[in-house]
Amino acid sequence: MDSSHTCCHDCHHHTPDRRLVNTKPAMGVYFEKSEVIVTRRTFICDAMLGRLAVWLRLWGYDCAFDAHIADDDLIRRAGQEGRVLLTRDRALLSRRAARALPCFFVAQDGFREQLAAVAEKFGLDASGLGTRCSRCNTPLEETSREAVRTVVPYFVGCTADRFARCPSCGRVYWRATHHRGMEEESRAILAKCASSTPSLSGRDPSGRGDDNPVPNDDPRSGSGRRATD
Numbered sequence: 058m059d060s061s062h063t064c065c066h067d068c069h070h071h072t073p074d075r076r077l078v079n080t081k082p083a084m085g086v087y088f089e090k091s092e093v094i095v096t097r098r099t100f101i102c103d104a105m106l107g108r109l110a111v112w113l114r115l116w117g118y119d120c121a122f123d124a125h126i127a128d129d130d131l132i133r134r135a136g137q138e139g140r141v142l143l144t145r146d147r148a149l150l151s152r153r154a155a156r157a158l159p160c161f162f163v164a165q166d167g168f169r170e171q172l173a174a175v176a177e178k179f180g181l182d183a184s185g186l187g188t189r190c191s192r193c194n195t196p197l198e199e200t201s202r203e204a205v206r207t208v209v210p211y212f213v214g215c216t217a218d219r220f221a222r223c224p225s226c227g228r229v230y231w232r233a234t235h236h237r238g239m240e241e242e243s244r245a246i247l248a249k250c251a252s253s254t255p256s257l258s259g260r261d262p263s264g265r266g267d268d269n270p271v272p273n274d275d276p277r278s279g280s281g282r283r284a285t286d
Contacts, residue, residue, distance in 0.1 A: 099119040
């Protein structure tokens with residue numbers, strides 16, 4: 058990807074009803090069919106936005122990510138699955154195929170600022186924290202202590218009261234002591250949004266309530282505490 062190439066999308070050739078170019082230069086937003094984009098909350102991130110993808114999943118949002126996907130396949134998948142394409146590659150946005158998709162150019166460098174920008178544009182919140190697998194993007198399913206007792210640490214099996222399992226990869230999640238740090242991190246990120254209040258409450262993208270098991274991995278360290286094979 059050539060991030061040094063700046064693309065203006067040849068906006069002077071487009072008719073006004075085909076494209077909305079956001080006037081905020083720091084955001085660098087380009088949309089097709091902008092009238093429906095604000096209600097769409099399924100995403101796909103390019104290879105440069107892996108940490109953003111993890112945090113979107115942690116918040117409960119459906120976010121596809123493949124670090125090795127080719128640009129053509131990335132664009133094709135976004136179109137086939139009806140996803141908003143999040144990218145830091147201006148050259149990718151200049152492709153004809155990408156122009157037919159809802160796209161968001163992420164201009165920020167740090168993942169906190171990136172997440173704040175995406176949250177502000179699409180009206181996201183962290184009320185779904187702990188409802189989706191951060192590894193494979195699958196919604197979690199509630200499970201019993203008895204069902205996971207043999208695959209979690211003994212102390213956790215005796216003390217944790219709620220568990221969830223990913224039906225795709227089998228990873229087990231529970232509410233650990235670090236969940237407060239993740240909630241505080243989320244509040245700090247949401248506070249960066251000009252149109253949002255620093256709250257975790259709001260729409261739950263998974264359809265569950267706020268009292269969910271929190272993933273047993275801390276995205277700030279990038280390492281999992283426990284996973285099943």
